Amino acid sequence: MPRNKLCSSIATIILAACVGTAITTPAVFAQIPLPTASAEDRALAKAIFKELIEINTTDTPLGNVTAATTAMQKRFLDAGFPAEDVHLLGPDARKMNLVVRFRAAGKPAEKPVVFLCHMDVVEALRADWSTDPFQFVEKDGYYYGRGTQDMKDSDAALVATFLRLHREGYKPKRDLILALTADEEGGKFNGADWLVKEHRELVDAAFVINPDSGGVELDHGRAVVADVEATEKVYSDYQVTAANRGGHSSIPRPDNAIYELTTALSKLAAYSFPFEMNEVTRTYFKNLAGQETGDTAADIQAILSTPPDLAAAARLSASEPSFNSNFRTTCVATRLLAGHANNALPQTAQANVNCRIFPGHSPEEIRQQLIGIFGDDKLTVKHVSDAGVVSDTAPDRKAMVPPAPINEVFEPLTRLTQAIWPGTPVTPVMENGASDSIYFALAGIPCYGYSAIALERDDDRAHGQDERLPVDSYWKSLDFFYSFAKALGGE
Ligand SMILES: [Zn+2]
DSSP states (O other): OOOOSOOOSHHHHHHHHHHHHHHHOGGGSOOOOOOOOOHHHHHHHHHHHHHHHTSOOSSSTTOOHHHHHHHHHHHHHHTTOOGGGEEEEOSSTTSOEEEEEEOOSSSOSSOOEEEEEEOOOOOOOGGGSSSOTTSOEEETTEEESTTTTTTHHHHHHHHHHHHHHHHTTOOOSSOEEEEEESOSSSSSOOHHHHHHHHOHHHHOOSEEEETTSOEEEEETTEEEEEEEEEEEOEEEEEEEEEEOOOEETTSOOSOOHHHHHHHHHHHHHHOOOOOOOOHHHHHHHHHHHTTOOHHHHHHHHHHHSSSOOHHHHHHHHHHOHHHHHHHSOEEEEEEEEEOSOTTEEOSEEEEEEEEEEOTTOOHHHHHHHHHHHHOOTTEEEEEEOTTOOEESSOOOOOOOOOOOOOHHHHHHHHHHHHHHSTTOOEEEEEESSOOTHHHHHHTTOOEEEOOOOEEEGGGOOTTSTTOEEEHHHHHHHHHHHHHHHHHHHOO
């Protein structure tokens, strides 16, 4: 959830203080081993994972989210969930969302909890992968396939958890809701947005747990830190265009749309937005410093000093791209389109520049900065909305204030995390990406991003080639969500 730069709000201070307490005194939680899933529970969780990976849910002609949500609907109905608690609905036939309500026994003691899981995945091309991205392949201790990290792992773990709790006759004290949604990654029918706006009664909640972010960072197998998303950067696309009268390519001139565009992009490549910190990232790096050793620990201490040591920030950025993203707004060229014939001077050259804006800056502010970086008034820089609408200016929308951490979330989250990964501190983080939490946050429902998935820091393959998940991480997240859902629902 994006938020304002003015983060010295009481909420933020409580966040840092509350979570900070848990971090500095991990021993407060006795490490009682969690109940682990039986072989049968694992087999079912794996079958669901495989089924979801093998249904293409990309926003392409081959993709169909409804195929996946319908398959899960069948599982819930077959398991005996009442039909009135299993809702398949949406604004488009291929983008139907599934909302499942695990009803409280008797009058609910509290407002419901929503587990928010997007079902769509980013396109994957067979030619780019060593396995078929839409086949669930188990190899060398990993599950491979599109969505194994983002986020069919958590979709499947939550479906399996709800089914298991139901089978065991679990009686929650409040409703637990699982929302499996469309178009988080792109597309015109964002399910989280649509459900909050059109069917608030189905997804209204005390808070949302969104496993699309957060999780345990591993360094050579060692759990370093468990991240809970407390704020997130703002996503914004820009269309940069160079136009030219064109002409015959046998008579080139110095003015050339492709050269003008690529010159501008080269300036962007060389540019680094200013280093920034807010209360969430400061708390994150403070906690990380205690876990790191050697030069990395020293450099992290140096960026925490006042004023921050920018040389240390540069070294950290160079060593770890995700640190760089956490330090500043980033903008990167992601697509190019230019020219119309091999033997003609290009009449247009166009690039998409994708920015991830540090909380506190608006998309319009960044658009103005891009114009300044390019320094060429012949170029136009327009904003592209999530729905693909191009406009001359960008929104002035400010990021969201992060919610205060509530004990009923952070206490079990920390306790269960430490039962699985002993001694691992839990810290709030600013997510470099963006998630559907924004829609619930805008509706005033606090959101916490946590996947309970443990991944090596250098093995983040979400949206990339050969996406994979360690088998062991899947089992651990399954155990986590089983106990977490029970803790939130009331034992
Ligand atoms: Zn995702």
